[in-house]
Amino acid sequence: MNIEIKFRKERITLGIIISLLLLIFSVYFIIKPEIFIRNVFMKILYIQILGIIGVVLFSALFFSILKLYFKKYALRINEEFIIDNSRYESLGKIEWQDILKIERIKKKSIEIFVNESVFQNRKLNLIKKFLMFMGNWNYKKSIIISNAFLDCGIEELYDNITKTHQNHKKTTHNSRL
CATH class of the missing domain: 2.30.29 (PH-domain like)
Incomplete structure (x- = not known):
């Protein structure tokens, strides 16, 4: 018995797009944090820290999902x-x-x-x-x-x-x- 299960390429494509959008959004947290200030408790530094965490996380996520796109089977x-x-x-x-x-x-x-x-x-x-x-x-x-x-x-x-x-x-x- 030999079972091969393939990927759903459309889901991988959607994952790539979403992770890329979240990565871009995180970069905006770093570059333009003042846009995201909504109340007195939010500070530019906090928003930039969230942006840095987001860049690290979503870069790794984007890279990992992109690697899956070129594999033949899951x-x-x-x-x-x-x-x-x-x-x-x-x-x-x-x-x-x-x-x-x-x-x-x-x-x-x-x-x-x-x-x-x-x-x-x-x-x-x-x-x-x-x-x-x-x-x-x-x-x-x-x-x-x-x-x-x-x-x-x-x-x-x-x-x-x-x-x-x-x-x-x-x-x-x-x-x-």
Whole structure:
């Protein structure tokens, strides 16, 4: 069994446009903060600090979504491993024996708990670490797969991942006996 899940390019395009608009808006916070003063408690310095935070956050977001646009597939699932390319900061290839538990969280996400050795073997740049932390506060123990940019529903994705993981557990357990 080999399942490939592709991206929805129109959602990625929309994400690029929105992150670019928010980035431009953050730059205006820095350049023209007096436009955004609405009451006595707002100070130019506070608005500029918000602008700097926005520039950092939305630059990283824009860069990460732009990188997704050129990838061919988001997820590849087979009997031996799962390749997660659904986000810029994704870990890529994860073997089934490294996966401890799979859970649904919220309405559009799946959390996959993995061995800590998976994170130790990966070299992540600063942007990837920042985005992993911003998207998952438990980022050293689990990964989160969202169907926001995927070309399939969350139920279908969850079923495919859990069935393949259970089949792998059965075949490895039976081969050990």
